[in-house]
Amino acid sequence: MNVDGIREMVKSGKSVEEVIQSLFDKIERSKLNAFITLAKEQALEEARRVDKHGAKGMLGAIPIAIKDCISTRGIQTTCGSKILEGYVPPYDAHVIERLKADGAIIIGKTNMDEFAMGSSTETSYFGPTRNPCDLSRVPGGSSGGSAAAVAGGEVPIALGSDTGGSVRCPASFCGVVGLKPTYGLVSRYGLIAYANSLEQIGPFARNVKDVALLLDVIAGYDPRDSTSMDKKCEYTKELRDDVSDVKIGVPKEFFGEGIDEDVEKAVWSGIKVLEDLGASYTEISLPHTKYSLAAYYIIAMSEASSNLARFDGLRYGLRLGKDKDWHTTFSEIRANGFGEEVKRRILLGTYALSAGYYGRYYLKALKVRTLIKRDFEVALKDTSVLITPTMPFPAFKIGEKIGDPLALYLADVNTVPINLAGVPSISVPCGFVGKLPIGMQIIGRHFDEATILRTAHAFERNTGG
Amino acid sequence: MITKKDVEHIGWLARIELTEEEKEKFTKQLNSILDYFEKLDEIETDAAPMHHVFGLTNVFRDDVAKKSMSQEDALQNAPKKEKGCFKGPRIV
Amino acid sequence: MKPQSYELHMLLSETPGDEMKDVIIGLEVHVQLNKLRSKLFCSCSTQYHDSEPNMCTCPVCLGLPGALPVINEKAVDSAIKVALALNCNIEEQIMFYRKNYYYPDLVKGFQISQYDYPIAMDGKISIEADGEREIRIKRVHMEEDPGRLIHVGTIDRSRYSLIDYNRSGVALLEVVTEPDLRTPKEARLFLNKLRNILEYLDVFDGSLEGSLRVDANISLAGGARAEIKNISSYKGVEKALLFETVRQKNLVRRGIRVAQETRHYDEVRGITISLRTKEEEKDYRYFPEPDLVPLRIGDRVDDIKRALPELPDAKRQRLVKQYDISDHHAKVLTSELKLANFFERVATKVDANLSATWIADVLKGELNYRGIGIDAFSPEHMIQILQMLKNDKITEKGAVQVIRTILDEGGAPPEIVKRKGLLKIEESIITRAVAEVIKENPAAVKDYHDGKNEALHFLMGQVMKKTHGRADPSMVSKLLKEKL
């Protein structure tokens, strides 16, 4: 069920209220645990209003699910954490304002790794989300709830956030399309920060067209985000079938060691499809790729350790029964409210920023980041897109990797360089291993979302996606 | 190599009380992750540290006062409040 | 912890004299840029002083998850103005950093401040202690104000705290001096001078509560340094430093080493106390604020410099030169921009020296006595008063009375002069009164001729009585002597 599907249901005589109600019925019966909070009352009320007065805007009457790290006025926003259980933001994120202005109906908040720290949605305080393709497996993460909800037909479109692959990884694992925009294209105002300098809010959908449509709505300059830029264009209008001008670069560092053979094969056949459509390809190199993971985790954890300092139970969130002196009170609230992975990353980030280590870790990582970005700029001078596997392997079993944090970090090997470089990237389904989907990652030049969407669209139309 | 004592200190800086079990576990895990981070020591570079992907500078706002939130909205999520204020623990 | 009241006794039992030469003081002064309309990183109003608690907040200054800072351009320009006035070198590019620490008044668990690449470094201003002294400024940087912590009772005994975040996010400028100050009094003089400059620049209103807070580092030569945190008044700084000087000297005298520590100034008890919290070594984990971009300010410095107003020292020199008034008067008049403006307004209409005397000595004294500012008096009224004085319409005593009446009851000079009968009377009336008094007091006249000087005073008193005190005493004396 995609956006057109919803529109046809309404055209064929169903009321918007009936359509939305049917989604809630499905979600309430679902085994996926894709949602933390349902906004049933608000959504149905909005649906009735649309039935009475008509829909308006680019997403008129289209239901949407929102990752639970995006602030929604009047709807609980937990980031998948116990420490924010019960927190109801008094304001809307920029993207939520845009969605509402364009008529979308928010049906609920989706499950995620706690504070977006994870690649499997297993670290959520509200329990793991399951992969619709195989309920014993993870949906990927950290936006696993959004990907699973779309893949499971519980909602046609959803928003996630991508700090080091958190949109593309679950899109790949669940067999849907997910896009991480160029850093600065979408305002982060209202996005609860994990790692400010790396993350962007990104759309999920069952097809490229709907991803482009959602990007049309959420992209654009916002004066409340100092890092945002005025660079948007009309993405749906760019979805031509012609890719004859597209030059594909295939970075060798993203293939080979550690990458599942079936995954590699599927991505190569995807590249061949595009070649058949008139695109050309060359193998290229991004020489600093091997430093990406270390640089990424140092930056992300350092920023996170500071971002998460505000959770002290004074102004919102968890507070334990009896207060002691403030040091002890804060320390106990945080010990109680954060899960293990969050604690681990806060501790590492705190260490990396502490006296004597800043230069060796954080500052060094920022320098390496410059080198990595340069790699991409050089590679994308002669090519228009880069294509790689999104994830090294398909979805793994729930519980399979959670005991070994470092091993799980290494799974982000192909997604984090993109966030370091700030370039846009989309993951599109390109095949299966058994019943498990595989994602192909198409990376573009800064602010050239149009070309990666067009390439993904052409690929999708010629593979029956 | 970081020690259990280091982990205790970091826990204090981050205001996260750690159990004995956590201290043991995190000491081991942090060391293996920090070992991995050593990869960056291999590389010598004069590259400028990245502060914004596009080197954006001079983003300002005009000095205009706008309406604030209501006191009710401000205090809406406060677990403890008194006389229009947030109620906090004692300082000493 | 108990109040160390024995130290208070010590303080009262001795006065630190010139022994103070070996005291080393450095200040970190936090001033609110409270002439701005909005806060540093959000659009909340800075006019929170009359508001209920937590009425001037938004997601940004309340540190709600997801909110982002955007810097107030005028705050940066104001900071550059101050840095220029403090003779600092302005940096070409500045950045904001996160200073990570926990405290209940801090909404994000970090304060957006500056670290490397602050707005300016290496400045100086001169103060007039015993002669002119130059105090070096180490650096000037911008940061956000935390909220206000209300302790129920005193900080060391309070069972809980209440927090008002109205102040959270107001632009602060931190001015850090080198340890160049030698006495608590110099510290106060420095603060007065700084306030003076800031008010000239129209970036600061020092009369607002909480507009200035000072951390003071103080040590005896060769001894460890105590940091006194968060002194929030001009007088408090001198008092806290005096207390601390004596405390440290007493320790040394008793052979006890002064501990390097952070102390809290208890405004009510007038003492500093050790908080002895677990907060040991500082580790602020500074790193560049990723939600803000660097600011290249080099190319705006020249424009700001050109638009700088005349500063106190320059104005003082000009007043002396242009109006030929004494340096002392010029100093008093320029101690407040409004006072200087008031003077210039008046001096263009009446004799400058007369104006200087009456404004700097008389009016200023009357204002200080009442604890009010120059705003309470109109320069037009002063012009009228001085013109009447100059034209012999009123006496000096009458002029003072008009000033007092305006301040205490209101009204305009001509009307007051009339109502209170202060108009100086004409010579013919005095001459007639003198003749009458001589006729009515033959005994006194005789005494005068016998050389008894008191007799003249008596006769003068009689004339003043007859003229209801409106006669000019010098005139009465002159006429009396002639007729006798």
Ligand SMILES: [Zn+2]
């Ligand atoms: Zn605000």
